[in-house]
Amino acid sequence: MPYDPTRHGPRRIVGPGFHERVFALVRAVPTGSVTTYGDIATALGRKGVARQVGYAMAALPEGSDVPWWRVVAAGGRLSVAPVTRREQAVRLAAEGHRLGDDRVLDFAARRHAFVPC
């Protein structure tokens, strides 16, 4: 069943652990840049956990300080649930991104490079 905020209950409180590390990385993405689930997974040291990164994003509470809209799918695609995707497109456009066909154009140039601490 696809993610549906109207049916999947209240937002959950963010706890310590994996989710928190994901959120910390997303907070490090500056305005005007984007990153991907896979890049975050790689930055965490495990290439294969892009899916888990997505799950972490789904658990974000509303009103958090995490710029979730800067996280796109591989290749710059917008792949979240339709309602959220519209919101994401609006926010990305507001940060100067050009969008087309559910994609971030110039994705390669706007992709954030995570630096090791």
Added chain:
DNA sequence: CGGCTGACGACCT
């Protein structure tokens, strides 16, 4: 403690 639930990605037909 077991079961369930998910914003993915690479690769294959």
Added chain:
DNA sequence: GAGGTCGCCAGCC
């Protein structure tokens, strides 16, 4: 391009 398969795992009930 459109499907399907498989690997991946934390957090909540």
